[in-house]
Amino acid sequence: MEALHLLKDLNLKSTSCRKEVLMIMLAKGHALSHSEIEKDVNPSIDRVTVYRTLKTFLDKGLIHKVLDDAGVTKYALCQGCRTDDHHHEHVHFKCSNCGQTICLDEIDIPPITLPAGFTSAEKNLLIQGVCDTCSAL
Amino acid sequence: MEALHLLKDLNLKSTSCRKEVLMIMLAKGHALSHSEIEKDVNPSIDRVTVYRTLKTFLDKGLIHKVLDDAGVTKYALCQGCRTDDHHHEHVHFKCSNCGQTICLDEIDIPPITLPAGFTSAEKNLLIQGVCDTCSAL
């Protein structure tokens, strides 16, 4: 099972909460908010534990925060990054119809020329529109 | 006074809260969160009124929400857009040192080729790094 592997790789004890959260994120494939995750985990798991689990995953570089149009905090699995080496030049796409946010890892953010004196460390591009699933309806 | 003009243009009654919020945003020149605004207005003005004022300004297209690295909602004055005609192809820059977020209106977001089936309606690019003021220190 992939979730177990990921936890072991990061030296994290494999607890039921961590396994469930991870499996949900692997299964869904798009960015999830805390409340969306909470809906899907076993109801015996505490809301607080989910928060702490997400924070742990963030610290370990297993997931990353996703920009949403201001308001909700969403999380998605990182692709190639670990605690030290993050490459978050992400393009995120949020569908205004179904509300899903997905990572478009294959798309690069074009280089931007900043005004003098500005240094770029991280770029996040959020595109909003209609996704392939919804436009097919 | 510029604030009074803006309010009159939008058929909004010029109340002390609206004038103050607008003047603060004009003076600061960068994106502000609700709490930052609240700190600067006359303490007799209620927190709730500031929320409602921001919502009113949003509806009228006077200000727009700014993406922050997930968490805080910030607002900034719109440049050329009104209720109907919004052009929000914004580039926002957040300084990781001083925390300020500014709009780089003069920079265009390069065209992005989306996968088949995806339609783009709005693009937001958030760049994080060090701003000109901080890099000069």
Added chain:
DNA sequence: CTGTGTGCAAACACTTTGCAGGTGT
């Protein structure tokens, strides 16, 4: 067995809503 993770309770921050009274035009 030991330290980390969890559940519960509670506190705190952010935002929205209802209502009665005040204010701009």
Added chain:
DNA sequence: ACACCTGCAAAGTGTTTGCACACAG
């Protein structure tokens, strides 16, 4: 005068913290 704003109170939601117990390694 009348509609629109505001202040206050309260509730809803999102998030964090402290502490005692449980559990994985």
